[in-house]
Amino acid sequence: MKKILPPKFFQKPASAVARGLLGKIIVRKSGRKIYKIMIIETEAYLGEKDLASHARFGRTKRNAVMFGEGGCWYVYFVYGMHWLLNAVTENKNYPSAVLVRSGVLLGKNRRIINGPARITKILKINGRITGKPISKKSGLWIEDWGVKISRIKKSPRIGVEYAGVWSKKLLRFTLQERVI
DNA sequence: ACGATGATGAAC
DNA sequence: TTCATCATCGTA
Structure with missing residues (x-):
């Protein structure tokens, strides 16, 4: 059974969504091609108080969608x-999000894609999709295929050394199963 | 270890 | 308007 994740799935704290997204499948429809990536690594960004988040500046032109x-x-x-691709989480006026860092490209060329910029390159994603819904309508959505998760590794987020105590928080989540 | 490469936010 | 910085990656 393949279910498309509904908006409600994302309207929770970012750390819960970040864990919940592990093992889920990003589906990208671009022209007549379809790409599918199983998410295996995410990071949570927790709101204006999170000094590693773009939301730390308050609302700006760039981060408004958060x-x-x-x-x-x-x-x-x-x-x-x-x-870089993020899913906006929580509710209105609570600017949090989940960064998709790594996944397994499914299909004939099945392989691990490590790094957030490689994910967007494979899926042909650029700034045009920001602000659009996570649904079929936007050509980029996420499905639940019922993949069972047994172990999740927590570690500090990457590239946010400037964020003081927030750089040390364990908000990076990695799926530990053998996946390829 | 470091350079590529340009948008962003803050300071002036 | 200028400046340092940046949720990275490929090459070394």
């Missing part, structure tokens, strides 16, 4: 060349 209802995509550009 302040909306959970269940939309937040895609942004970093380091002059990379797009």
Whole structure:
């Protein structure tokens, strides 16, 4: 049974969504091609108080979508060349999100895709999808195939050394099963 | 270990 | 308007 995750799935605290997304399948329809990636690594960003989050600046042009209802995509550009894919979580005016860091590309070329910028490259995602709903309508959605999760590793988030105590919090979640 | 490469937010 | 910084990656 394959179920599309509904908006409600995302309208919870980001750390719960980040764990819940492990083993779920991102489906991307681009032209007549379909790409599927099973999520195996995520990071949670917890709101304006989280000094590692873009939300720490308050509402800005870039991060405005994080302040909306959970269940939309937040895609942004970093380091002059990379797009990063996030799912907005929680409810309106609570700017939290989950970054998709790694996954398993399914199909003939099954392999592990490590790193958030590689995920967006494979799925042909850029800033045009930011603010759109996580549903078939936007051509990018997430399915639950009932994959069983037995062990999740927690570790500090990557690339946020500047964030003081927030850089040490265990908000990075990695699926520990053998997956390939 | 480091450079590529450009948007972003803050300071002036 | 200028400046340092950045939720990274490929090459070394």
